[in-house]
Amino acid sequence: MSTHTQPILGKKGLFLLLLILGMTAPLSIDMYLAAFPLILEELATTPQMLSFTLIGFTLCMAISMLFMGTLSDKFGRKKVLFFSLITYILGSLGCVFTPSIEFFIASRMLQAIGAGGMVSVPMAVVKDSFDNEERTNMIATLQMFTVLGPTIAPILGAYLIKVFPWQASFVVLALIATISIILTFCLRETLPPEKRLQGNVFQSILSLGIVLRHQPFMSFLGSTAMVTIVFMGYLSLSSYIYIQWFGLSETTFSYFFAFNSLLLIAAPKLYVLIKPRFRPAVILKTTVAVVLVASLLTASIGQTSPYVFLVCFAPVALSSSFLRAFVTDMLLAQSGLNAGAVVSTISFTNVALGAVGMLVANSFTGYNFVLVLGMMGITVGILSALQIWRFTAKGLLIEGYR
Template sequence: MSEKNAGQQYSTGWIMLLALLTSLGPLSIDMYLPALPQMAQDFNVSTQQIANTLPAYFLGLAIGQLIYGPISDRIGRKKPLYFGMALYAFASLLCVLAPDYWSLIAARILQALGGCVGVVMARAAIRDRLDVQSSAQAFASMMIVMGIAPILAPTIGAIILQFFNWQAVFIALFIIGLMCLLCIHFFFKETLEAERRLNLTFKQVFILYAAILKDKSFRFPMMAGCFTGAALFCYISSAPAVLMDDYQLSQQQFAFAFGFNALGIIVLASLNKRLVNKVSVINRLKIGGLIQLTGAIIIVISGLFAHAPFILIMLGLSMTVSGIGFTGPNAMALAMSKQGARAGTASAIMGSMQFACGLLGGILLNFLVWSHLLNMGILMLAFTLFGFVAILKVTQQLKLQNI
């Protein structure tokens, strides 16, 4: 990025728009969580089985981002947004009409293939316009705004379920998809000028993927962000079974507990933003990693008891989830800092790998044989531990660059 753009400021409205596009993912994941037991009854499967619609969504997110990234580097950011949002709205209606369990799985994959375009374009647009320090601040600002989504989403879902059945949740997502499409048309301005676009062939896309993954300035921060972020997906996949089945929380109580943990992300993301000029990016990343790792250890210890105190579980979950307010924006800023015109492809790789970890965690939950809580804790601990090792590699790399 040129010196002219270094330190460039961004408007609140711009961040709000990018946060709206990015928050489509949390809304699609979290809004229907209170409905999982009801859906399990309708489809005659267990709650944990119906929760497999979550890793199915992660699969669509992982695949879709790999497609949108290089396409956006070739044709710009706005055209893929049009296509993705239209596909998302259509797939949301398919979820409403799903006649059986496997049809719902397929519709969720298609829904994710459309909805993931927002997160890819938002990250790429920030990198198009801002330097590493400004982008870290922008990512933190965006995380604060989009952090509202996982707080409101389960609550909105629970309210809808008081009056309608679970299909109404997906009708609401369809309407939100249409709203995003209108916002893109009227308010999103192209951030990748024609002269900066990459003329990529199909073969060159794979060469570009390989080149980006070989870049240590991208690879290690990407791994740090993916593994620490995967702990959140383990939580999302397990929360309904742990909180509603095991601890007998109602739909409204579940929404409150889920929102409380999501609130932690906003608090730490806000603190992260305030510390931009006081604490280095890498130190903030390490602090977040330690918070998440500590929380995961508490969850594992809780899972070793037959019925651990609920407050202890909430403490561990809060730390593991809220730590992402530090690890997420700082890992993203470091990973994207040197990607330039290939930011769309780099953003796609990072997002795809993150959701691939979430998919892996969702699959492994079906094979672990202990309690729902201990299964979740083991996976959280594994992911956060791998993430912290990656953070240490990033620290080592930055020290070598300063020599």
């Protein structure tokens, strides 16, 4: 199926919808980070409780991702997108009118359920709509643009709190989701009834088990997704590192944060350039080695200054985005697996491990957060290398990996 089957949206309209949906979840994570000190004061809470607005969001989004893509294999992409968007808007409005930290956490969890579908379903739409060569370019292009979310989010959030209350970030997010609903109305379903999973919902969920039991698939995914642990740990600690540890202002913090996010934009296009020139095995092993070296530098000299930390940690940020494009492209190309189940598993694994990273990073209260991130990266680099050795030695290789 090609994009000419979208009579209202067309190619550009479909790309715009997928782009907005892909940007929304990163915006949801990053836009309010600069407002943490204000939220702490207004809701009379603690940094540990406030961290659950990030951790709870990430965990619920991961669980939602696990099922939304698979449910779209059964009910179609469009219906699941509508449900996800409405749920997301309700959660966003709950954050706007929150009376307490507990209500704020609950609203973020509801928002996350909607965000999960807004992340996983679009990748299934890409699988439906493009062949292998087009799919690689579309995945890379979408990811390049969607990481504009974490680039502009802290900057936008920092400027919003100068003029409006901190809740303004969630008003903006609700408005963005409303635009997505309008575009979704114009979307022609990309998964026709004859291609959907048959049987009841329970049987549809069982198709997810086929992917989860696919050892080569899961071994490959595990070796690449672990880097998310480090990067999401960084996201949860970034405001404390730059504002409290290094003493930067909220606005200056947003610029430092944006630099790493710009690397996230470049990484998918870097993958497109590298893919024809190197074997997948070389790409994966080299990237893991880069993560390990960068983490060693972060742990040893990263606390010297914000600039040194920025440079030392930058390769980890680059590798995280690079590997996401790499793994999505490789695993969507696997035959005999439903697209919704595939993207659900990829998204869930990345976000679930990201939640683990946030939880681990925030459990070291009172420690040197720069050193904590460096040690997390060293551990992840070693574990990823061991996982690559394991699935290579046992012959658990996915199609196309050589």
